[in-house]
Amino acid sequence: xxxxxxxxPTLSVQEGDNSIINCAYSNSASDYFIWYKQESGKGPxxxxxxxxxxxxxxGQRVTVLLNKTVKHLSLQIAATQPGDSAVYFCAxxxxxxxxxxxxxxxxxxxxxxx
Amino acid sequence: xxxxxxxxxxxxxxxxxxxxxxxxxxxGHRSVSWYQQTPGQGLQFLFExxxxxxxxxxxxxxxxxxxxxxxxRSEMNVSTLELGDSALYLCASSSTPGHxxxxxxxGNGTRLTVT
Numbered sequence: 001x002x003x004x005x006x007x008x009p010t011l012s013v014q015e016g017d018n019s020i021i022n023c024a025y026s027n028s029a030s031d032y033f034i035w036y037k038q039e040s041g042k043g044p045x046x047x048x049x050x051x052x053x054x055x056x057x058x059g060q061r062v063t064v065l066l067n068k069t070v071k072h073l074s075l076q077i078a079a080t081q082p083g084d085s086a087v088y089f090c091a092x093x094x095x096x097x098x099x100x101x102x103x104x105x106x107x108x109x110x111x112x113x114x
Numbered sequence: 115x116x117x118x119x120x121x122x123x124x125x126x127x128x129x130x131x132x133x134x135x136x137x138x139x140x141x142g143h144r145s146v147s148w149y150q151q152t153p154g155q156g157l158q159f160l161f162e163x164x165x166x167x168x169x170x171x172x173x174x175x176x177x178x179x180x181x182x183x184x185x186x187r188s189e190m191n192v193s194t195l196e197l198g199d200s201a202l203y204l205c206a207s208s209s210t211p212g213h214x215x216x217x218x219x220x221g222n223g224t225r226l227t228v229t
Contacts, residue, residue, distance in 0.1 A: 008153075034217045043118070043204050043220030044157075051214055089157065091218075101147075101170050102218065104157040 008087070010109040019077040021108045023090035028071060030092035034102065035064060035075045039086045047075070047088075077110075085112045116141065118221035120205050126227045132193040135224045139186050139207030146188040147218060148180060151202040160203075163188055192226075200228045 013019050025033065031052035036044035050057045050064045050073075057064050063076040073090050087109050091102035119138040127133050139146050148160040159172035163182035180190040186207075192199055202225050206218035 032214055036220075041222070043206075043222045044218075046217045046219065049215070049217055101159055101162065101172075106156045 008107050008109055010111060012111045012113065013080050015080060015082060015112055015114050017080055019080045019084070019110060019112075021075045021077075021088050021110065023073040023075075023105050023108075025071050025073060025090065025092040025103075025105075027092060027094070027103070028068075029094050030103075032093045032102075033064070033066060033073050034091045034093070035062075035073075036089045036091065036104075037084075037086045038089065038107070044089060080110075080112050082112045082114050085110055118205055118207050118219055120203075120221035120224050122224060123222070124225045124227075126229065127195050128229050129195055129197060131195050132191060133195060133226060134189055134191045135203055135205075135226075137188045137190075137205030137207075137221060139188070139205075140209075140219055143207035143209050143219070144186050145208045145210075146182055146186065147206045147208075148188070148190050149204040149206065150174075151204055151223070152200075157204070160190065195228045197228050200226060202226075 034049040035047040037047050038044040048059045048062050048064050050066050055066050061078045065074045077084055087107040089107045090105045093102040121136045145164045147162040150158045160174055161168055161180050162170040166182045177193045182188045202223040204220050204223045206220045208216050208218050210216045
């Protein structure tokens with residue numbers, strides 16, 4: 001899994017498997033969380049977000065789970081495909097506020113083997 | 115709708131020179147943020163502009179500066195370049211910063227190499 005400040009971990013999975021990427025956030029006051037995907041040579045791309053008043057949110061093939069008690073966030077990718085290979089970042093933010101400066105984790109590298 | 119556009123994609127400069135990077139946000143987005151990405155430090159926040167005003171600044175030296183124009187386009191400048199400034203510089207825009215459901219939308223970055 002991933003935690004802010006640690007070296008980039010790697011998760012290797014087989015095509016078709018489900019992937020779970022973890023993130024430990026640091027600020028108990030954070031109330032908005034976002035997952036980004038960064039492919040080689042590109043900028044981070046928004047995947048899914050969740051507010052702190054929710055513990056689960058689903059998108060297309062992705063699910064984000066939030067456990068505020070232990071300050072843990074996870075991204076689940078169903079039926080992982082080679083195109084999912086990328087670095088995944090979680091970001092935390094405090095909303096509302098006048099500023100918007102999300103704090104990014106270091107990222108997890110997902111490698112999908114065909 | 116066009117995404118965030120950053121120019122140039124690649125730059126090679128020598129120590130001591132200065133550089134200007136450009137960013138065009140998504141149409142209608144008024145907030146532009148800049149990040150530096152390196153393998154060792156990850157994504158680090160540089161500054162954020164909203165309606166031509168710098169609202170927030172990260173922990174970078176004064177050699178790093180930026181500005182935003184009335185059309186929301188933004189530039190960042192790095193003066194007296196150092197080898198450690200070599201990085202991917204990312205620009206991101208958002209529609210309503212400080213609100214839920216308003217994530218950052220990133221460009222593909224400018225790869226700066228300082229020799």
